[in-house]
Amino acid sequence: MTGGDEVTGDREDSVGRASRPRDVDLGRVWIGVAADVWRRRPGPLERLAGQVLRSPGLARALVTTPSLLLGWVIATVVVLGAGTLATLGTGAPYVALLAPAVAAAGIAYAYGPGIDPAWELSCSMAVSDRMVLLVRTLAVFGLNAALGLAASAASGAAMTVTFGWLVPMTAVCALALAAATVAQSANVGVAAGVAGWVITLMSGQAAAGRLTAAVTDSALMLPYLAFTACCAAIVLFATRTPRGTS
Template sequence: MTNGDATYQGQEPEERGPGPDDVDLGRVWIGVAAQVWRRHPGAVERLAGHLLRSPGLARALVTAPSLLLGWLLATAVVLLAGLLATLSTGTPYVALLAPAVAAVGIAYAYGPGTDAAWELSCSVAVSDRMVLLVRALAVFGVNAALGLAASVASGSATAVTLGWLVPMTAVCALALAAATVARSANVGVAAGLLGWTITVLSGQVAVGRLTAAVTDSALWPAYLAFAACCVAIVLYSNRSPRGTS
């Protein structure tokens, strides 16, 4: 028995490793690694965390691809080009470009294959559905604000300035629904751009005006009904519990 105890005692330090027996070094090093690799949130992330009452949701929001600085600058450049074209030709190109630009941004609010922080957003203590909807609303709001600023600066009529917000809602909902169903942001972009192009061209053929898709208020109920159907598809596609397909 003594030899057995000696053998066990001789093996015990090798199994536990160096250090006091009452200290869990594995847990200590995990804590050290967490502090080393911890990313300190910026002012925007802290504000989002305060408003949303969820640091994880705030991190997922500020890491949305279409809310990053480079993406926002690209959006502003496209709308600026539309503003200049509107001023030079008189055609409200801002109203025609804004829904398409917003649709692209909304599609890239969905993560697989495009979002470097997709795995992180899936690990936060909120549902995938909540992450997606908060991101989509934020992207929609930012693009709507940029579009309104460009449209007002172009001196377009009030009906045109406000009229494109309704079709923009429908096009964005279409892009988001296609992205979530196909699990591909690129598919969402294609669906949104194709749908808006068909709508604009159909309005031109039917009425003879390129801007009919954004000036005809009779189309607003159809836009809103279509948007509601697409949102229902998005919610249905994200109904599965976390961790399941």
């Protein structure tokens, strides 16, 4: 290292020490975060998840998923419930149009940086980050699919509309997750997923003259699946373990 580099390094160290509050012990703060996350005794759902997954740490990471918390689930139920009432009142399949966007938002918020208090702790577990993300994503997707199907059945939608949105929902969720993992931002993932679904609906409206074309046109199913595969590849690449680390 040259003399100039040493001076620069010393200057940066001095600036870092100067900007760090002297009355804050970052080590104790981190210990406090870890204690707050892990001190809670496992509930019945977490114990069941631990038995199924055979990993208490992975079960804790699952139950701390932001989009699986009670408040988020209630909000999802409220949105889909409003869509059910609108469908019953107008006959338009609002549930099928809302469900993919709602699921995309939930999938984006299954990704941790910046929105999950247990993210750093989950990264320190023996389980890989990719496995944590996979388990969370499958759980969020399954919950949203079940709620969407229940809302569609309650609204009396046609069978093709009731199940037709599951494949496009998969594609939109994959887009949201890919954007969130690449940008490392849940908000970016939500924006990408919702915008992608709105564009898809508008394209169906322009091509077939109806919004439901995006969920009823069987010719779109293969493109949806191909797009899902591409987004899944992006997620796998973005969450890969850097070379030289374990």
